[in-house]
Amino acid sequence: MRLTKQRKIILEKLRHSRSHPTAVQVYDQVRSELPNISLGTVYRNLDILSKEGIISKIETCGDQKRFDGIPDPHLHIICSCCGKVQDAPKEPDIDMDQLTRVETDFKITGVRLELLGVCPECNQENN
Amino acid sequence: MRLTKQRKIILEKLRHSRSHPTAVQVYDQVRSELPNISLGTVYRNLDILSKEGIISKIETCGDQKRFDGIPDPHLHIICSCCGKVQDAPKEPDIDMDQLTRVETDFKITGVRLELLGVCPECNQENN
DNA sequence: CTGAACAACGATAACGATTCCTAAAAAGGA
């Protein structure tokens, strides 16, 4: 994988953000430094970077996917209204082994655990 | 809400299925009894039924949403390859209160817990 | 029973997020 100008800045913007941006939000950020980058490039690189395990793709926050500069698994709080994602301050302690010991013909690979809530902005809008 | 022919058969098909079908799969099922139903009607009714709490919409199983005739919350096992959903045979016991007690400006409303895995079909395809 | 009011329909256009396509440009090793 080549470290192109585009790729470097996408990664940089993502790592300096705490907001778990959507692809379009990353695009807007990156355009301030590379005005001619195309949205397709952003999508392609976000995809490549997440497949390489350098970033992570959050697919459970509504219709638009979001991206996280931190690839290690950690607990997310998701706004069920707008899809915004926040990192939880502490990790929960649950017994994964007990949880994944179920009778099924699926090959269990892990669990998905997320907190659901309403962010301050959406909470205000719905008065 | 009126119980139309279309609505009744959609609900019926969904309740007699254990497979958590996508909208298009419901459409195909229903068309065997109502050949002229339109896909839009299926989408509209699945939406209405889930908003009424009569069925549930699963939004976390990939690009297509899936539908469940059972509205009560229960543990799902999701194929991370094709999005297929299976019901888990038993419910996990986790301490919700302990889990949702986090410092955040989001108004926490619940947790999302799902098992991830690979279904037999996908497991076979990937040799 | 009749008809106004309205919910729901089928057909199809529109939409938003994402992916795909292609010719041109950039990267990196020899």
Place this chain on the structure above:
DNA sequence: TCCTTTTTAGGAATCGTTATCGTTGTTCAG
């Protein structure tokens, strides 16, 4: 530097879903 390969920009295409709209079916008051 030159050559090969990867990546790019731009735009078209795709896919799931939602919206629009004229028509049809129900309901219920008169």
